[in-house]
Amino acid sequence: xxxxxxxxxxxxxxxxxxxxxxxxxxxxxxxxxxxxxxxxxxxxxxxxxxxxxxxxxxxxxxxxxxxxxxxxxxxxxxxxxxxxxxxxxxxxxxxxxxxxxxxxxxxxxxxxxxxxxxxxxxxxxxxxxxxxx
Amino acid sequence: xxxxxxxxxxxxxxxxxxxxxxxxxxxxxxxxxxxxxxxxxxxxxxxxxxxxxxxxxxxxxxxxxxxxxxxxxxxxxxxxxxxxxxxxxxxxx
Numbered sequence: 001x002x003x004x005x006x007x008x009x010x011x012x013x014x015x016x017x018x019x020x021x022x023x024x025x026x027x028x029x030x031x032x033x034x035x036x037x038x039x040x041x042x043x044x045x046x047x048x049x050x051x052x053x054x055x056x057x058x059x060x061x062x063x064x065x066x067x068x069x070x071x072x073x074x075x076x077x078x079x080x081x082x083x084x085x086x087x088x089x090x091x092x093x094x095x096x097x098x099x100x101x102x103x104x105x106x107x108x109x110x111x112x113x114x115x116x117x118x119x120x121x122x123x124x125x126x127x128x129x130x131x132x133x
Numbered sequence: 134x135x136x137x138x139x140x141x142x143x144x145x146x147x148x149x150x151x152x153x154x155x156x157x158x159x160x161x162x163x164x165x166x167x168x169x170x171x172x173x174x175x176x177x178x179x180x181x182x183x184x185x186x187x188x189x190x191x192x193x194x195x196x197x198x199x200x201x202x203x204x205x206x207x208x209x210x211x212x213x214x215x216x217x218x219x220x221x222x223x224x225x226x
Contacts, residue, residue: 049183053180110190125201132208133212
């Protein structure tokens with residue numbers, strides 16, 4: 001759909017993907033709170049996105065998948081799951097702190113709600129413009 | 134949104150119909166341009182939020198609502214204009 005292929009909308013989609021992935025990772029951390037030798041994981045997305053978008057390099061817009069990439073290597077913006085192996089708060093080397101995970105989860109849910117609302121608003125605006133009502 | 138004062142749109146002060154329609158067209162053009170600006174503000178704030186740079190979400194929400202309302206107002210004005218046109222076209226001469 002040509003109306004929804006603008007970069008802003010696709011960015012929101014990717015961000016929602018990252019948020020959903022973060023929810024899964026946090027749930028996994030919480031589920032393994034008593035597992036010996038378990039190390040918690042984090043999702044890195046915002047920092048990577050900032051690096052990509054605030055970078056000084058210009059990127060050529062591709063209108064066809066066969067076009068060359070201009071100015072930037074061909075890496076799509078993907079969230080990364082990184083394991084935090086540096087800490088441990090338990091004798092069995094587990095480093096899951098439930099309170100911390102819960103606050104991360106609440107923060108992630110707020111972010112998700114804002115983004116999903118913006119996506120819905122965008123869709124509603126397009127629908128209004130199409131329907132003329 | 135800028136509104137045209139009623140006194141300016143009086144046809145009795147020697148303003149031709151062409152001039153009036155030009156003014157109306159200009160007014161509509163300005164409104165559309167403003168709407169576009171509102172939407173690009175929303176896009177910019179969205180981008181900042183996704184990057185994690187925007188700490189005050191209310192700014193994004195207010196901008197978004199403004200853009201939505203602006204769009205709805207524009208669509209309604211357009212509907213009224215089309216309605217008026219159709220009314221005139223149906224008139225018996």
